[in-house]
Amino acid sequence: MLETSGSTRSRPGYEGCTVSTSLGFRHINYLAEAAVLEHFRSAGLAPGMLYDEFGLGLDVVHIDTRLPKNLHVDDLATLFVKPVHTPDDTRMRFDVTSTVSRAGRSVTNARSTLEVLLRVEPGVDARSTVPAGLERFVTERLGTAEPVELTVDPASRPDLGSGRGTTVGRDSRRDPVLNELIGENNAFGWKWRVPYFYCHFGDRMPVSGFLRLLEEVVDLFLADRGLDVKRVLDERHWIPVVTHSRLDLLDEVRMEEDLYTVYTVEEVFKSLLYTSRMDCYVVRDGRLVPTATGRITHGYMTQRSDGTWELVTFDEPTLRALSGENR
Incomplete structure (x- = not known):
């Protein structure tokens, strides 16, 4: 069967x-x-x-x-x-x-x-x-990714009351591991403790958890670039849309580990869509272990007066934000 x-x-x-x-x-x-x-x-x-x-x-x-x-x-x-x-x-x-x-x-x-x-x-x-x-x-074991030597010491875990963890974007470079991963790339970083309700079998994060993570890091990235989803909805009536997503698990992420996520904008296509990559890591025994990688293609749609929907052409402020010119 x-x-x-x-x-x-x-x-x-x-x-x-x-x-x-x-x-x-x-x-x-x-x-x-x-x-x-x-x-x-x-x-x-x-x-x-x-x-x-x-x-x-x-x-x-x-x-x-x-x-x-x-x-x-x-x-x-x-x-x-x-x-x-x-x-x-x-x-x-x-x-x-x-x-x-x-x-x-x-x-x-x-x-x-x-x-x-x-x-x-x-x-x-x-x-x-x-x-x-x-x-x-x-x-x-799921995956056997090859660890990479770190040249910096990880920062201590933020207080659990700090919410969504540590981010590295336009106005903040507070985490040495994320700083090293991002370098000069057009990217955004997020360090976050994996909670039990993102995991299964009392052990590790499954693909559904990484899908949630991909959606969340996009949300944090857009807010960091001044494209907060609610603001864009209210001011421009643009609705985010995804045409393609891909996710691969490279190694296992354990419950309550610190997960480092880097979201990199790769290409803007004809001012209509942009492709991005998500890379996830944990630090074990002083080495960086790749745990997942994913790609997503994003754009925006808006509703015309006749009720039909159409893809939005990015305006100049949006293109500058996506390209990292405001970093």
């Missing part, structure tokens, strides 16, 4: 309806992940059973999603899951296509590719041996 294509139907989480009635990229990625989890359940390999019976944690370690159409808060999406891994692959790979009904027609609103590993959970006594055919997807 796991090697057979299937489908499921699902509605997006109401939490994702943050601007107008369209869903943000994070919740569309959540739907793709949920469809893959449902595919495992249909095959008799529910995530809870994998953990309890075989001592395995199911982890998505790669997700790449393109968003050709919007997803509405009341949409009932049909998600088609197709296994695409080969007999030699050591990761399970699935293509997920999400469709919704528009004016009586089925249209594709998202296309995703996900890769999955089964991580041996420390301290869990497996009751049974791993089913035949799954052994090649089992790993003792």
Whole structure:
């Protein structure tokens, strides 16, 4: 059953309806992940059973999603899951296509590719041996990123009452590790303690936590550049939109570790879209360990007088802010 294509139907989480009635990229990625989890359940390999019976944690370690159409808060999406891994692959790979009904027609609103590993959970006594055919997807650890020597000492952790941690942007260079990571790049940095509710299995941050992190660092970056989401909504009636997102886990991030996140603007395309990269690190034994990398393509839309939506052409202040000229 796991090697057979299937489908499921699902509605997006109401939490994702943050601007107008369209869903943000994070919740569309959540739907793709949920469809893959449902595919495992249909095959008799529910995530809870994998953990309890075989001592395995199911982890998505790669997700790449393109968003050709919007997803509405009341949409009932049909998600088609197709296994695409080969007999030699050591990761399970699935293509997920999400469709919704528009004016009586089925249209594709998202296309995703996900890769999955089964991580041996420390301290869990497996009751049974791993089913035949799954052994090649089992790993003792998610990723083995190569650490890099640090030339500075990490700053002490800020007081837990300080909120969202330490940021390094236009007006602040307060963290030596972030300063070293950013250098002279057009980038923004954020150091933050990973809370338990971003983690799973009492151990590590899953892909959903990194998707939240990607959304949060974008929010902090925009505020640092004077493009606060609420201000842009109120003053220009611009609604942020994402057309593509990608996330890869390179190593594990433990609960309550300090996570260093660097968000770098890479390219502005025809004054309509900009692409950015997120890189995440932890410091272990005096060395910097890459833990995740992601990319996202952003723009803005506005509603015309006839009710239709169109991409916004960035004005000069926005272009200067995105290019880092005001740093």
